[in-house]
Amino acid sequence: MFKDPARNFDGKTLEGDHSEARSRGGRKADRLMHSTCNRQRGDGSKDELRPALTGVWPPPSPAAAVATVALTGPPEPRAHVLDWG
Secondary structure, three states: OOOHHHHHOOOOOOEOOOOOHHHHHOOOOEEEEEEEHHHHHHHOOOOOHHHHHHHOOOOOOOOOOOOOOOOOOOOOOOOOEEEOO
């Protein structure tokens, strides 16, 4: 993790994270996280699914991750759709 946003994997600044979510009464941000990680964490109710524990990135989605489409010509750059659910 870097102070300079350009050096972080998501190109964003670090954010303060509340280990006890504000929605559950937490008042103080007590650690720093990458912006993307902090926003994906949400209220922390799904922390057991985080990539550091599962070893899987992106986190599995309940829906199919890739929707297949019938191609009638050369493939387009975005020939599939990712569901980040």
